[in-house]
Amino acid sequence: MINSTRQTEFASLRRLVIVVRADPVICGHSGEARNLAEAALTRGFTEVRIVTWPIARLVESGLPLKPLDGIAPYSEGIVVERPEPVGDYKVPDGRYLSGLTGRLVELFTDGVPTLAMSLYLSPHTIAITDALRAAEATGLPVNVVTIAEAVGSDVxxxxxxxxxxxxxxxxxxxxxxxxxxxxxxAVSDYTRRLIIESAEAIDARHGTHFAAQCTERVAISYPAIDTTEFLDPDPADVAARLAQRGLAAGEYVLFLSRLAHAKGVDDLIAGFAASRSCDDLQLVIAGNGPEAGLLRDVAAASPAADRIVFLDDVDDDERSPLMAGCAAFALPSKPRPEFVETFGIALVEKMLSGGGPVITTDTGGIGEAVGDTALIVPVDDPAAIAAALDQALGLSEEAREELAHRARNHAMQFDRALVLDRLLSRLVQPEVAEFSAA
Structure with missing residues (x-):
């Protein structure tokens, strides 16, 4: 819990530091960090810093990345720092983490009251914890409050x-x-429960007491989304951007996310090929990731191969037009040992943008993201995806509009200003153990 001294100092917090895998990484929480930073400028913070990894290291890591020239600029007042590694080849690992942690120590000891937030426990929360310990050991004045957000892959x-x-x-x-x-x-109630279950397993095996602490203290903070980026896209702009891709509104089904096995793209390809309603439509698969090459091979072997398009260079400004123009949006995510969809940021972005119905699964925290506004299919079920596509494309215009309206209203609760305000309210009301974005 926040101690009483820190509670009295909350009003003086003027700097927000966010530690995250930031742009150009293709990740919803990279966008969330940007959104929290932008919202902080409207909430009295006079300095906002995103501390992240050098571009060269991100490229070496194999993480899926956006085109560098397609990244939208940050607002004035937001500084992105990419500390260089510390040490040479004789340090086989940890050089970049050392550079990041060292920069945090400098920020924590320069006299500016700071709110430090990490997205991803490993290694970002660990970096903040180590930096704060080192900062306090210097004997210099330290005025830092910390927020740690656990996301799906943390667990x-x-x-x-x-x-x-x-x-x-x-x-x-x-x-x-x-x-x-x-x-x-945690980014969803599902994630929170997963953390507690893991802590219970550790406690049962080793006699520790992590689960009780997690149950008492871990709250829910849904990802922060810039709703203004997606609401009410200009029809002329949508048409122009689609034309640049050789597309037209209402004539394609869209997938837009990371290309990994857990996203269910292989099932979508099979379902699209089997859908009679899609005979005259294209399937646009937008994104990049570790399975990109394999999925291109799957698409090439599909009966619908000549109607499947891959886009691996979609920039920030193009996402909303692509979503707004689609006949349906499908993200049939499925649980995998390495990844479970613990929220579904891309789904919410689509719900804000309009366009055709959302087709997805009730995996992990997806239900919290979409509510009752999506067509839900079982995991690993291309036939169900085909049936859902037929259903979505067969809806009347009135039914489509009603579904889109409900989806947009549900998604508005994840607006970045509302999410940040709820987080900041926790600083002065730490006794509240859990809250919802509803």
């Missing part, structure tokens, strides 16, 4: 793996850093 890729492989030390390292933050939050 599926780190904590749950530690449980399955009985790597107690690594699990304890991550969870202790998370719970050492003033405000630990």
């Amino acid at each position: 599926t890729n780190v904590v749950r793996t530690c449980v399955e492989e009985n790597r107690f030390g690594a699990a304890a390292h991550v969870l202790s850093a998370y719970l050492g933050s003033d405000i630990p939050v």
